[in-house]
Amino acid sequence: MSKVTTAKMSEEPTRMGQEDSFGGYMQGWLRRVRAGDLGSLPIIFGLIVIAIIFGIREPIFFVPRNFVNLLLQMAGITTIAIGIVFVLLIAEIDLSVGFVSGVGGVAMVLLLREGEGNPNWPWWAAILAALLLTLLIGLLHGLIITRFGVPSFVVTLAGLLAWSGVVLIMTTKFSTAGTIVIQNEIVLGIANSFLPTQWGWAMFAIAVGGYAFSTFSQRQSMVRQNLVARPLLVDLLSVGGLALVAGFAVWYANQDRGVPVVAVIVIVLLVSWSFVANRTRFGRYVYAVGGNPEAARRAGINVARIRIMVFMISSFMAGVGGIVLASRLRSVDTNTGGGNLLLNAIAAAVIGGTSLFGGSGKVSSALLGALVIASVENGMGLLGLASGTKFVVNGLVLLAAVLVDAVSRRSRESSGIA
Amino acid sequence: MTGTATLELKGVSKRFGAVQALSNVDFVVRAGEVMALVGDNGAGKSTLIKGIAGIYPFDGGEVSFEGKRVTIHGPRDAANLGIEIVYQDLALADNLDVVANMFLGRERTLSFGRIDEVSMEQACLETLNSLSVTTIRSVRLPVASMSGGQRQAIAVAKAVMWNSKLVILDEPTAALGVAQTRQVLDLVRRLAGRGLAVVLISHNLHDIFEVADRITVLRLGRKVAEFKRSETTQQEVVHAITAGSLESVPGMVEA
Structure with a gap:
């Protein structure tokens, strides 16, 4: 009985990683949250x-x-x-x-x-x-x-x-x-x-630019190798979100003494x-x-x-x-x-x-x-x-x-x- | 079926304090064959594979791999030789994804010590495809979210990806349902078909008679029998497991 039937493991071969569309990605995220994988949600709420x-x-x-x-x-x-x-x-x-x-x-x-x-x-x-x-x-x-x-x-x-x-x-x-x-x-x-105003903005540019670069270069190499990357919209939103939060923080700190060096x-x-x-x-x-x-x-x-x-x-x-x-x-x-x-x-x-x-x-x-x-x-x-x-x-x-x-x-x- | 001996143990022993877990065991497994290792609880199956894996090195005896004498001091030594063990409890880190688990301890790196996720993910997908494992939806999900059959498939695929020459499977079907057991047994057969030597430990004689070429029976730390699957019956194997041909309990002082 050395010849074993190679039974198909499932009816149709599923693609690895289906969450490549934005809707699919968000659905996956919602499913994880409902299952108790809350991530940063409780903190944002707090x-x-x-x-x-x-x-x-x-x-x-x-x-x-x-x-x-x-x-x-x-x-x-x-x-x-x-x-x-x-x-x-x-x-x-x-x-x-x-x-x-x-x-x-x-x-x-x-x-x-x-x-x-x-x-x-x-x-x-x-x-x-x-x-x-x-x-x-x-x-x-x-x-x-x-x-x-x-x-x-x-x-x-x-x-x-x-x-x-x-x-x-x-x-x-x-x-x-x-x-x-x-x-x-x-x-x-x-x-x-504290950093002078321009230096505060320079730090902002370096931080957001660096994050954008690492996000998109990772994405690029995934796509080049035909692997399933995160939806583009998710990448854009996360870079945009960081730019928004960091930009607001720098702007607000500059209203006072400026961005602290220690920050x-x-x-x-x-x-x-x-x-x-x-x-x-x-x-x-x-x-x-x-x-x-x-x-x-x-x-x-x-x-x-x-x-x-x-x-x-x-x-x-x-x-x-x-x-x-x-x-x-x-x-x-x-x-x-x-x-x-x-x-x-x-x-x-x-x-x-x-x-x-x-x-x-x-x-x-x-x-x-x-x-x-x-x-x-x-x-x-x-x-x-x-x-x-x-x-x-x-x-x-x-x-x-x-x-x-x-x-x-x-x-x-x-x-x-x- | 009569390939060269991939692994040959001659008279290996292992003692834990007062307990003689293995005494003078000979064991051979060849390329392209599935060798089943059976025995009751405490017969020494786990000790034998842990010795091969280098987790508890043997006290005595000779170990040869592909005809050469070797000493295995730790899991790294075993991995370097091309020995992979798929444990009963799977030894996967639940919080890591499939790629991270398959490469655990052997990650590929780029400059600045960065892990090369892209090429690792590719290699991982290729291996899973070559084994026709299609049940895993995403290799970027933590393995905690996967079923017993999927985890078993990952553990086996890991062994294959590293071009191992000998794969040892410890109770691979113990916790699986009928369909999943089927998948894993097919996978075991495919491994041998690729020319790997496979050692299968199981309590399920039905599984063993389905995939094994030869069967080694351990009892109380000794090898009591070795059968060719084609020349034996389940009754004969069960008799060897339970009654064995032991005159005395090894390690016990004769009264």
Whole structure:
């Protein structure tokens, strides 16, 4: 019976990828949304609600000055949340990022101290050294987690305590008050300077042009090889949408002080890390480890190495965030990296749509989530709410995001698209 | 059918602590034939293929691939030789699409480390077409959205795409319905038809008698029988699986 009938597997050979028409594409999208693959929908909905509530209660919420303040406030959270996105993608957690960012910021400030008997490091050397330090901290966390098989939750919780102690030791050792002021103009400029109007528009042109180029060149190579590309209209709409949103942001910021330099830094970080996550082997392996570590291992991926590198990214981005925050506050003190910072960063990643269960999420969710968190904090600040109320509201926002994640995950599972 | 031996194991053993999972097993599979590997639970089938895959390397014995002595230390070694294993639990990452899964661990790259999605997608489509797999609607959907039969087809196609010489299928039809089982069995036959050596692990003797050329029976870590499909019956195989010709339980200290 070695001759087996080659039964046709289906009546008619279906074309690979049928969603090549715009209508078909939108239908596919609607089907996914109904099945629980909500994407950024909950955030857009949340932002509209936030805008309506605060806009009605406090019209100052919408003035250009407050918009620029919002951009400054969200820079640090966004930066740290990018690292958290990577950690969540492999279904781990890093609770130490708050104080690791503190260690990074404090280390930089200490190296910058000017005058007799002080290190007097140039700004770039101090920043590099601080980032190297946080990279090593991430390496340490990753090695402990992978070598000893301890849950990342516990290791980074220990890190949270230990690194908060390090911040305390470093700040009190060199200053009796525990507060060290930054004097270097370039470092202060990171989070306190703004682009002139034309430069703001130049950045806009580079960003939108770059996005359009990458979208259409991808499309071109798909079409050339006879593969099914996204409908042209979808590509046009996404480029147009970005141009509209970014154009409005630049125009509005220019009504006040202009586009903050730190906003450009954050965009560069977002684009670079999105590239790493979506276009490189490393990024692919991060998703694979988060989706099915066993499959990744059998595919010959060094899972432990990916895990260690992800914890290094998370600590490194915490370090970058720490430098941004130190620059914004113009000083570091005994509580640098403490307070709400850790929770805000994790909340930003989760609210932005990165799943706590691993394998699903985007780097850009750090930006969207940070926008939600920072708007809520900013709005509540304008309303002059008591800190107790702020904590409760922040907690509820985070809870809502996690519930959306859990519920949409369940409905995705029941409809078979995890 | 009497091609050269693609894989030959001579007297391989594997011990996990106090458990002798495999003792002194000989196993040969040739190009262009389907070798079925059967045995009850705990007979050592999985240990044998995990040894071949390099996941739990053997403690003793010789492994030859295409006539050459080899040692397989990890999944990469096995893949480099041209051995592909399609696992029972499929080992696909649900959150990745078909292309990403088929190339997992072996992505093609362009400058700046960019993954070459276009050429990967093309190769993926070509392979699926060459195997007449037409049930997959889009290779850009996450495999989580696919049925058991489709996933099995992807896993098998992955093995073919890498020009493997030996494909090992672990219970490929266990979770499938009648029509899907049919498709997978056809696929298995097509693999052998292409000149690949195929090892098929299954509990379903009906499936085995449909596609296998030879049948190896393991029991309690030993090889108890090897049959030619054309010269045996299901009863004979069942007897070998359950009763076997073992005088004693290997690894147990004689009283």
